[in-house]
Amino acid sequence: MDTTPIAPILQLENVTRSFRQGEKEITVLTGVDAVLWPGQAVALVGPSGAGKSTLLHITGLLESPTSGRVIINGHDCATLTEAERTKLRRKEIGFVYQFHQLLPEFSALENVVIPQLILGTSRKAADKHARELLASVGLAGRAEHRPAELSGGEQQRTAICRGLANSPRLLLADEPTGNLDPHTSEHVFRQLIDVIRRQGVAALIATHNLELASRMDRVLQVHEGRLVEISLAQTR
Template structure:
């Protein structure tokens, strides 16, 4: 496996407003993610973890600094280029699953694949494989309202990897779940990262989950430091 970073942030700042009232959320963030890594992002509420994930995922532009995906500087990309790179290279999982309520679990996993150009049959076959990977093959025809919170989040995770991204960004993916269900979902997420070679950055307040990851980055006072011990 190539061990070159698939995501790198260099000197990233994010400022809201201007002048004396400007709010500086990120003051110069540097870090990288490599294939197969499961990395925790921790920090107090309001520290800017979601902002950092949005910038890393090309949903938001930094005030200054560079975001490099697979070695390519994304600064010069237009909206279409950023959208294509997000679709093909980056997967997202949020605290709330954001599944489409009128579609089944299987259809929710199929839709991003069909948007990317796969046929309905191809998308359905891959959706079946992914749902089986997380033990939901017997629930694939159910709409989200008929799934438990943990099942919904597992569908959200496999939907995020349906287009075979290189990077997975997750913002408190177990935050709405009870401790036992959170541990089960995190276990599934870990197995997927190990099986696919994804680089995963997981924002979490759960320090037990963070301790189970390969390493922990702490966002504090606008900078990221690697947390030891």
């Protein structure tokens, strides 16, 4: 029996973020701490302007914190060069947005292949992996279609596959079902959670949908610049 301890995928330690606006300093995050584990779907909730997007950007290495540590799969990101941060972001982190942002001139398959080619994967291996991902979310028969030929739910499922194309350890999603009707939202949400479980990805999912949030493993609320873990009952 394997007794190797499971290591966290994401650790945030006393992360702060401030902006200067003219003569005034605006503090958005005042000391965020969090740990995410493999296969865990964590909801990130809070009112607009609370700092959810800022936190996702910092966690995704798209901007740096004013202070504190971001540790992804054992890598202390503050010690990395910009080139190392870029490589880590491409390999270890997947992104899914509210609006799919697929490249319109390419097919669903090509949209999932391209991130792999950027990382250096061979075209043959990238094509095979992309087809497997698309099949896993019920899109095997839609692989050659361009985004304009896909429904909203199919576009978003393709975007999820693109976010998982390089087998990231951490998936960051910003309102991934927010642009969909309730029925399609439910279908995409179930498939997203299923993929997270099967691939052992740690996922931080920002959402305003408290019903969906209540069905995730944990719910973290941005409150006065910090993260507070709240019970499911409190989200209702």
